[in-house]
Amino acid sequence: MAGSPVVAELDLGGSGKQVGRLRVPLSRDDSGWGTQLVPIVVLANGSGPTVLLTAGNHGDEYEGQVALLDLARSLRPEEVRGRVILLPAMHYPACAAGKRLSPIDGRDFNRCFPGDPFGSFAQVLAHYVDSALLPLCDMQMDLHSGGTGMDILPSAVGHALDDPDMMTRTLAMADAFGAPITLVLREVNAGPTLLASAERRGIVALSSELGGGGRLHPENLAITKRGARNVLRHAGVLEGAPEVGPYGPSRRMTVPDMGHYVFAPVDGIWEAADPLGTDVTAGAPAGRLHRTEDPGADPIPLTYAATGLLWCVRFAGRVKAGDPVAVIARDL
Structure with missing residues (x-):
């Protein structure tokens, strides 16, 4: 080059x-x-x-x-x-x-x-x-x-x-x-x-x-x-x-892998269930995604797929489909 x-x-x-x-x-x-x-x-x-x-x-x-x-x-x-x-x-x-x-x-x-x-x-x-x-x-x-x-x-x-x-x-x-x-x-x-x-x-x-x-x-x-x-x-x-x-x-x-991420499936406003630094468990609620374009629909609940420390959270409220809203870390 x-x-x-x-x-x-x-x-x-x-x-x-x-x-x-x-x-x-x-x-x-x-x-x-x-x-x-x-x-x-x-x-x-x-x-x-x-x-x-x-x-x-x-x-x-x-x-x-x-x-x-x-x-x-x-x-x-x-x-x-x-x-x-x-x-x-x-x-x-x-x-x-x-x-x-x-x-x-x-x-x-x-x-x-x-x-x-x-x-x-x-x-x-x-x-x-x-x-x-x-x-x-x-x-x-x-x-x-x-x-x-x-x-x-x-x-x-x-x-x-x-x-x-x-x-x-x-x-x-x-x-x-x-x-x-x-x-x-x-x-x-x-x-x-x-x-x-x-x-x-x-x-x-x-x-x-x-x-x-x-x-x-x-x-x-x-x-x-x-x-x-x-x-x-x-x-x-x-x-x-x-x-x-x-x-x-x-x-x-x-x-260790993408299973420790939580991704938004659609556009919306993210409401997190836990503050940064919380110890979380697989299957527990991670939060809810609110869809402003569909006011009659319930928020979409998302869950953690891994157990560990809530290392990273979405700060901006508005998210797009595919954005990570939470990342879980575990001890090495």
């Missing part, structure tokens, strides 16, 4: 602290040579591993964006052994708009990997991250939350991997991040994600889910800030051992 048309306006191999931009081509009716600027921060000092921390993959997920902005301001080059690359608003157009999908090309950036240098904006940017940044990395973490649609218990998230050594190293990184939950997930359409792209390159990598509801929750932000520094400590980029949160060691859990 051809090289990337994206230009980094800093030296990825340089020392010290650099704050710059990625210049992504974006031709418009009124600007044929237009570009979109994506903020990037690089801190490097001496020899050591490279860690890439990203946030703003989806623009309506805020804990990671604010945590990496804080890290970009506070981290000093002399603290670093190796290199830290920060993309606090990776999918910048979506971040500026506060939206999950790109306001430029309508794409979900986290379903564009490994990208295409000849594609639309999101595909071009994904190709640059995959082809120019990931090959530099020893570890990578992409900070997510539930956005405007979902609310999720704060978790470090890894995929279920066939390689036992990589699975062990991934779980060790997740334990170091120190969220209340470490989740091994089989997610819907995982292949085109940044996490899967890093895994294909043999990089120890994590995602996360750190709240949601389209808001910035102070407790979840504290977890995210501590976790980002913990990953750098775990990698050996920062000195010291990872800090343990006030809730103790991370609880290892899994969502």
Whole structure:
């Protein structure tokens, strides 16, 4: 595949602290040579591993964006052994708009990997991250939350991997991040994600889910800030051992299959039976789906198909057929 048309306006191999931009081509009716600027921060000092921390993959997920902005301001080059690359608003157009999908090309950036240098904006940017940044990395973490649609218990998230050594190293990184939950997930359409792209390159990598509801929750932000520094400590980029949160060691859990999801069968308004974090039982009521277009019909009852912890719930009231309204995790 051809090289990337994206230009980094800093030296990825340089020392010290650099704050710059990625210049992504974006031709418009009124600007044929237009570009979109994506903020990037690089801190490097001496020899050591490279860690890439990203946030703003989806623009309506805020804990990671604010945590990496804080890290970009506070981290000093002399603290670093190796290199830290920060993309606090990776999918910048979506971040500026506060939206999950790109306001430029309508794409979900986290379903564009490994990208295409000849594609639309999101595909071009994904190709640059995959082809120019990931090959530099020893570890990578992409900070997510539930956005405007979902609310999720704060978790470090890894995929279920066939390689036992990589699975062990991934779980060790997740334990170091120190969220209340470490989740091994089989997610819907995982292949085109940044996490899967890093895994294909043999990089120890994590995602996360750190709240949601389209808001910035102070407790979840504290977890995210501590976790980002913990990953750098775990990698050996920062000195010291990872800090343990006030809730103790991370609880290892899994969502092993689609049977642990509850999906809406039709459009409607979702009325959940239980709050996030409830222990639920297979066969128990999950909630009811109200159909405004049929006022004479009873709400549609839905039940849980699995027993475990209510790890993720629908936050937005209105749902469409096929939307997940609940996800159940069980202990790993």
